[in-house]
Amino acid sequence: MSSVATRNGTQAQAAAGPGFTDTLAAEWAKLRTWRAIRWSFALAIVLSIAMSALLGLVIGATYDDWPASEQAQFDPILYPMNGIVASLIGFAVLGVMAVTPEYGNGLVRLTFTATPRRSRVVLAKVLIVTALTLVGGMASAFGMYFAGQAVFSTADLPTESVFTGDAMRAVLSIGLLMPVFPLLGLAIGFLTRSTAAGITGVLVLLWAPEIFGPLLPGWWQENVVSLLPGPAGDSVIIGHLVDSRTFSDPAVGALIVAAWLVGAIALSVAMVRRRDA
Amino acid sequence: MIEVRGLTKRFGETLAVDQLSFQVQPGIVTGFLGPNGSGKSTTMRMIMGLDNPTAGAATVNGKDYRELSAPMHEVGALLDAKAVHGGMTAEQHLRWVARAGKVSPGRVPAVLELVGLEKVADRRTGGFSLGMMQRLGIATALLGDPKVLMFDEPVNGLDPEGIRWVRNLLKQLASEGRTVFVSSHLMSEMEATAEHVIVIGRGRLIADGSIEALTQGSTDSYVRVVTPKANEFAGVLEEEGGRIRREDGALLVRDLGAPAIGELAAARGIALHELSPHRARLEAAFFELTRDSVEYQSREDGASPDDVAVTAAALAQEEETR
Structure with a gap:
């Protein structure tokens, strides 16, 4: 094909500028070829299910030796969900990696010359990360649950169908809320423009309340830690199964999470538009 | 056409670009000359709407870059050849850019062939030499078949054959009536390629004229x-x-x-x-200009008093650093 032959064809349609769907398709064409995105997506799903199955095996093998008080606490809904650690980290990394590599190698300048309306680029990445981690989060949640139940049944432990209200709420809300930390990671990526800082930032936000929250005085747990996205999300996912001073009413928890997401994305858009690329 | 008026960029304490004004006309290759760190890349980034000017404005075809509705069809730029994701193949890279700019996907094989990369289209760019990256960058700039083209140091890393190829390509693009703006810190390269040069030093305009006019003023002519x-x-x-x-x-x-x-x-x-x-070499003329540019400017037709004043100020600063 000669350049001259296609030249005329191109100029005929030159008047129509790209729209949001073009930006979305371009971002998808770009991100889906990145190995960091593929690996974090695959590992988040596979490792979370493997971890749940493995922990199930350990529980099955040792259950008979547990003290009666601990045996009474066995929960066939909660216990298979331990693998969530892997999916939370994997998908959060995916969110950061949808942004920062471009800043590392300067590709972002090409992105913003092709799409000078930078908010479109941010929103396209938001949609792609949301879609990927929603699908991946659902796969991970159901995978963990089924793997756990399968292992428990072979060990003659109590199991629970996923179709009970309690189980369905936990499994579905894990999937639905999975995009939260990836999106916060994406925003931190846009703000720090650095892979190391982005991953560190999102993991601190993810784990700090888990690790340091319980060490704080009760008032702080109830009024400060509870406003962080992790505890707010957990009150939606397992608020009906577990008690914690950091949990809110599930509806309030959902609102807190939504506020974090809206704030983080709005801040990203504002900064990306204002700063030099 | 590219137009820059009073363009200024300050990074903290440093004045990277200082009240720069010039026009880049269609139909000829215009060189953008200056030592490393003189503000060429910053100026080009401001023209492309990437960096916000501290003062002044840059327009392409009369519009702010960020206001162009189909920018890739109007302006193509190679700003940094290494700014490619190493995990993507040359074709994947061009495909997403084409999609983002709403350029027909048929242009992808066309520009790959134009720059001679059709045989490595499905190789990851991570394994490309700097010369191949430059060719890919040029292909990217040409995707939308734009009337205005800007290249930042396009011959870096190219072998002599590649340099000649770029030179001929730039001349051909200009002869098709396009605006071609090329930066370089190599005077000899610009002498062989450009008809008109804009010379800056420390962010200020030092000279703006045809190579002939520039070299005629030199004692070496x-x-x-x-x-x-x-x-x-x-x-x-x-x-x-x-x-x-x-x-x-x-x-x-x-x-x-x-x-x-x-x-x-x-x-x-x-x-x-x-x-x-x-005839003086451009290089000789350039070194004289930095000492003698007011005299040069007074010979140039159409140089406004403002230009001379700016040039004189640039001179003073050049002297200071010596």
């Missing part, structure tokens, strides 16, 4: 005259306004052209053994 009657003829030439230097018995004449000198010799019946015009 002269007509070499050898004649047995050197003393007598020197007097004649000085009377006619020529400035004379002597070198190994030859007269080096400035401010008079070879035809005029020949006519004068014929009229006086003076035999000439040699009459050869010598």
Whole structure:
């Protein structure tokens, strides 16, 4: 094909500028070829299910030796969900990696010359990360649950169908809320423009309340830690199964999470538009 | 056409670009010259809407870049050849850019062929040499078949054959009526490629003119005259306004052209053994300009008093750093 032959064809349609769907398709064409995105997506799903199955095996093998008080606490809904650690980290990394590599190698300048309306680029990445981690989060949640139940049944432990209200709420809300930390990671990526800082930032936000929250005085747990996205999300996912001073009413928890997401994305858009690329 | 008016960019304490004004016209290759760190890349990034000017404005075809509805069809730029994701193949890279700019996907194989990368289209760019990256960058700039093209140091990393290819490509693009703006810190390269040059130093405009005009003003541009009657003829030439230097018995004449000198010799019946015009290299002219640019500017047609003032200020700063 000669350049001259296609030249005329191109100029005929030159008047129509790209729209949001073009930006979305371009971002998808770009991100889906990145190995960091593929690996974090695959590992988040596979490792979370493997971890749940493995922990199930350990529980099955040792259950008979547990003290009666601990045996009474066995929960066939909660216990298979331990693998969530892997999916939370994997998908959060995916969110950061949808942004920062471009800043590392300067590709972002090409992105913003092709799409000078930078908010479109941010929103396209938001949609792609949301879609990927929603699908991946659902796969991970159901995978963990089924793997756990399968292992428990072979060990003659109590199991629970996923179709009970309690189980369905936990499994579905894990999937639905999975995009939260990836999106916060994406925003931190846009703000720090650095892979190391982005991953560190999102993991601190993810784990700090888990690790340091319980060490704080009760008032702080109830009024400060509870406003962080992790505890707010957990009150939606397992608020009906577990008690914690950091949990809110599930509806309030959902609102807190939504506020974090809206704030983080709005801040990203504002900064990306204002700063030099 | 690219137009820059009073463009200024400050990074903290440093003034990277200082009240820069110039126009880049279609149909010719315009060189953008200056030492490393003189503000060329910053200027180009501001033209492409990437960096916000501290003051002033840059427009492409009369519009702010960020206001172009189909930017890739109007402007193509190679700003940094290494800014490619190493995990993507050349074709994947061009495909997403084409999609983002709403360029027909048919252009992808076309530009790959144009830059000679069609055989490595499905290889990851991580394994590309700098020369191949430059070609891919040029292909990216050409995707939307734009009327305005900007290249930041396009020959870096290219072998001699590649350099000649870029040179011819730039000239061809200009001959098709496009605006072609090329930066370089290599004077010799620009001399072989550009018709018009814009020279900046420390973010300020030093010169803006055709290479011919630039080099004519240089003391290194002269007509070499050898004649047995050197003393007598020197007097004649000085009377006619020529400035004379002597070198190994030859007269080096400035401010008079070879035809005029020949006519004068014929009229006086003076035999000439040699009459050869010598044009200064751009490089020599450039170094003089940084000392002598006010004199140069005053020769240029259409140079406004403002330009001269800016140039004088640039001069003073250049002197300071010496």
